[in-house]
Amino acid sequence: MESGRRVPNRVLLALMLAGLLAWLALDAVSLAPNRIVPGNSYRAFEIGGGWPALAMTLPMLVVAGLAWRPSPQTLRLALWSVLALLVLLPWWLVAASASLVEPEMPQARIGIGVSIWLLLFVWLLTLIELRTRLGLPRQLGWLLLLPVLASWWVALVWWLEPLSLYREYQARSDQFLAAVTTHLALVGAAVLASLVLGALLALAMRRHPGVRRAGFGLLNFLQTVPSLALFGLLLAPLAWLGARFDALAAIGVSGIGWAPAFLALLGYSLLPMVRNMYVALEEVDPAVIESAHGMGMNRRQVLLQVRLPLALPIVLEGIRITTVQAIGLTAVAALIGAGGLGTFVFQGLGQAAMDMVLLGALPILGLALVADAAISALSERLRPGGAA
Amino acid sequence: MSRQELTIGAAGLQTQMRSWLAPLAWLFLLVLFASGMPHLEGAFRWIEPDSREVIYRRAGFFVLLGQHVLVVGVASLLAVALGIGSAIAVTRPAGRDFLPLVSQLASIGQTFPPVAVLALAVPALGFGTLPIIVALLLYGLLPIVRNTLTGLDGIDADVREAARGMGMTGGQLLRQVELPLAAPVILAGIRTSVTVNIATAALGATVGASNLGDPIIAGIINGNTAYIVQGALLIGLLALAVDSVFERLLRRG
Known part of the structure; x- marks a missing residue:
C-alpha cells in the first residue's frame, strides 16, 4: 500500500x-x-x-x-x-x-x-x-x-x-441561561438520585434473587413505556398528592412541573444504572476476590478496595448512558412545564418559529455530545491498565 | 422446516401457544381500551370532575392508533431495509472503505436525543407527517446499522472459511450463513429502533401529526387529565404489545 x-x-x-x-x-x-x-x-x-x-x-x-x-x-x-x-x-x-x-x-x-x-x-x-x-x-x-x-x-x-x-438568542438570553440551568439541574438530580438508588438496588439484587427478578422486570417495563405517556400518567397521581397534602404542595409537588419530570427521569435512569452496577459487581473475577480474602481483607474492605475500583469503568458507562438519555428526556419534560431547553423547542414549534426551535434543539444536541465525550474520556482514563 | 415442526409435537405446540400469550394479552388489552374508551366515561369523570368533556372526541381512538402504527410502521420498514442494506454493503469487499465511517456514525448518532432529531427535521422539512417519518427513519437506522454490523462482525472467521470451502458464492454465504447467524442481534436492533420510534412518534403530535400523542398534548394544553390518561394508556399498551412480540421472537432465536 x-x-x-x-x-x-x-x-x-x-x-x-x-x-x-x-x-x-x-x-x-x-x-x-x-x-x-x-x-x-x-x-x-x-x-x-x-x-x-x-x-x-x-x-x-x-x-x-x-x-x-x-x-x-x-x-x-x-x-x-x-x-x-x-x-x-x-x-x-x-x-x-x-x-x-x-x-x-x-x-x-x-x-x-x-x-x-x-x-x-x-x-x-x-x-x-x-x-x-x-x-x-x-x-x-x-x-x-x-x-x-x-x-x-x-x-x-x-x-x-x-x-x-444569534438574534433569537439575544432576544432571550436570560431565559436561555435559566433554561440551560434548569435542564442541567434536572439531569444532574436524576443521575445522582439514580446513582444512589441504583447502587442500593444492585446490592439488594445480589443478595436476593427475588428482588433481582422483580426489579429488572419492573425497570424493563418502565423503559418500554414511551416518555410522553409516562410523564402524562404521573401527572394525575401527583396532582392528587399536591392537592391533598399542603406540605407536598409547598415544596412544589403538583401534576405540572419538576416533580413528575424528576420521577419519570429517575424511573428511566434506573434501568441502565442498575444493569451496569449489577454487571459490574457480578463480573469481578472470583480469583481476585479470593486472593483479596486471602490477604486478610474483610467483606467491607473487599467491596471498597477491590470490587468498586474494578467496577468503576462499567459504572461510568452506566452513568454515561443515563446522562445522555436524561438530557434527551428532560427536553420532553418541558411539555409538562418542567422548564429546560425543551421549552424553546416546543414553544418554537407552536409558533412556527424555527430559530427558536434551533435555539433549543442545538444546545440539547451539544450537551448530549459533550456529556458523552467527557464521560467516555473519563472511563477510558480510569480503566485498569488504561491511560491512567 | 416441516420436519422441525413435526418433531415439536403436541407438548411443544402447547408451550408455543403459551409463549405467545403475553403479546396476545397486550394486543387484546390495546384493542379493548381503544374500542371501549367511551364506555369508561364514569371512571374518567372521577379523575377529572371539573371538565365538561372527559372523553377525547376530536378523532376516534382507533383512527389515532392506526395513524400511530402507520407512521411507525412505514418509518421502521424503511429503516430496516436501508439499515440492514447499508450494513451489508459496507461489509462487502466493494464497500469496505466506508465501514469505519458508517460504524462510527452509527455509534455517535445514538447519542443524539430523538427529540432533537425530530425538532431539527421540522425546519428542514416543514410540519406534518413527512418530517416525522423522516426523523423516525433517520433515528431508527442507527441501532439497526450498529447491531447488523455487530452481528456480522461477531461471526467466526472459521465459519466463513468453511462455507467458502463448501463452494458457496458471496451471495449464498450472506443469505445462508451470515444473515441467519446475525439474525438475533439484528432483531434486537430492530426492537430498540421500533421502541424508540413509538415514543418519538407520540411527540409528533406537537409538529402537526395526529396520532396517539394528540390526546396527551390536548390534555396538557387544556388541563384535562382524563385526555392525558387516555392517550398515555393507549401508547403504553401499544409499546408493551410491540415489545412483547419482539421478546417472543428473540427468545426463539
Whole structure:
C-alpha cells in the first residue's frame, strides 16, 4: 500500500463531491426583513459576485485531490484543509451578511440554509474519517475543534449580529441561561438520585434473587413505556398528592412541573444504572476476590478496595448512558412545564418559529455530545491498565 | 422446516401457544381500551370532575392508533431495509472503505436525543407527517446499522472459511450463513429502533401529526387529565404489545 500505486480514498472523494454539490446547488442563506416575514433564499455563488463562495470551494477541491493518492502526509494536509474550511465558514457568513443586509434594515435576519447545514455535516464526517484513517486519539479530535469554535465565537460576537439564531438568542438570553440551568439541574438530580438508588438496588439484587427478578422486570417495563405517556400518567397521581397534602404542595409537588419530570427521569435512569452496577459487581473475577480474602481483607474492605475500583469503568458507562438519555428526556419534560431547553423547542414549534426551535434543539444536541465525550474520556482514563 | 415442526409435537405446540400469550394479552388489552374508551366515561369523570368533556372526541381512538402504527410502521420498514442494506454493503469487499465511517456514525448518532432529531427535521422539512417519518427513519437506522454490523462482525472467521470451502458464492454465504447467524442481534436492533420510534412518534403530535400523542398534548394544553390518561394508556399498551412480540421472537432465536 505504501509503495507507488496507492488506491484513492473513495470515502473522502464521495464526501467532497457531496459537499461541492450541496454548496453549488442548494440555498446557502436566507435574508428576512424581520422575524415574522419569510425571507428570500440565496445560493452561495449568488452572493458577492461568487468570489467568497469560490474561496470555500478551493479547500474542498484540495481535499479531493489529496484523497486521490492517500498517504499519512496527504491525509494530514487534508485534515488541516477541512479544519480551515470550518474556521473560514463563519467568515463567509460575515461576508454574505455584509453584502446582503442593507443599513436601513435593522431587524434583518440572516438564516442559515440547507446547503450550509449539509456542508457542516459532510465536513464533520470527513473529520471523523480522517481521524480514523490517521489513528488519532479521540481527545485530539476534540482539541482540533477548539480553533473552529473560537473562530465562530469571534465572528458571532463582533460581526454576525444579523444571524437569525444569534438574534433569537439575544432576544432571550436570560431565559436561555435559566433554561440551560434548569435542564442541567434536572439531569444532574436524576443521575445522582439514580446513582444512589441504583447502587442500593444492585446490592439488594445480589443478595436476593427475588428482588433481582422483580426489579429488572419492573425497570424493563418502565423503559418500554414511551416518555410522553409516562410523564402524562404521573401527572394525575401527583396532582392528587399536591392537592391533598399542603406540605407536598409547598415544596412544589403538583401534576405540572419538576416533580413528575424528576420521577419519570429517575424511573428511566434506573434501568441502565442498575444493569451496569449489577454487571459490574457480578463480573469481578472470583480469583481476585479470593486472593483479596486471602490477604486478610474483610467483606467491607473487599467491596471498597477491590470490587468498586474494578467496577468503576462499567459504572461510568452506566452513568454515561443515563446522562445522555436524561438530557434527551428532560427536553420532553418541558411539555409538562418542567422548564429546560425543551421549552424553546416546543414553544418554537407552536409558533412556527424555527430559530427558536434551533435555539433549543442545538444546545440539547451539544450537551448530549459533550456529556458523552467527557464521560467516555473519563472511563477510558480510569480503566485498569488504561491511560491512567 | 416441516420436519422441525413435526418433531415439536403436541407438548411443544402447547408451550408455543403459551409463549405467545403475553403479546396476545397486550394486543387484546390495546384493542379493548381503544374500542371501549367511551364506555369508561364514569371512571374518567372521577379523575377529572371539573371538565365538561372527559372523553377525547376530536378523532376516534382507533383512527389515532392506526395513524400511530402507520407512521411507525412505514418509518421502521424503511429503516430496516436501508439499515440492514447499508450494513451489508459496507461489509462487502466493494464497500469496505466506508465501514469505519458508517460504524462510527452509527455509534455517535445514538447519542443524539430523538427529540432533537425530530425538532431539527421540522425546519428542514416543514410540519406534518413527512418530517416525522423522516426523523423516525433517520433515528431508527442507527441501532439497526450498529447491531447488523455487530452481528456480522461477531461471526467466526472459521465459519466463513468453511462455507467458502463448501463452494458457496458471496451471495449464498450472506443469505445462508451470515444473515441467519446475525439474525438475533439484528432483531434486537430492530426492537430498540421500533421502541424508540413509538415514543418519538407520540411527540409528533406537537409538529402537526395526529396520532396517539394528540390526546396527551390536548390534555396538557387544556388541563384535562382524563385526555392525558387516555392517550398515555393507549401508547403504553401499544409499546408493551410491540415489545412483547419482539421478546417472543428473540427468545426463539
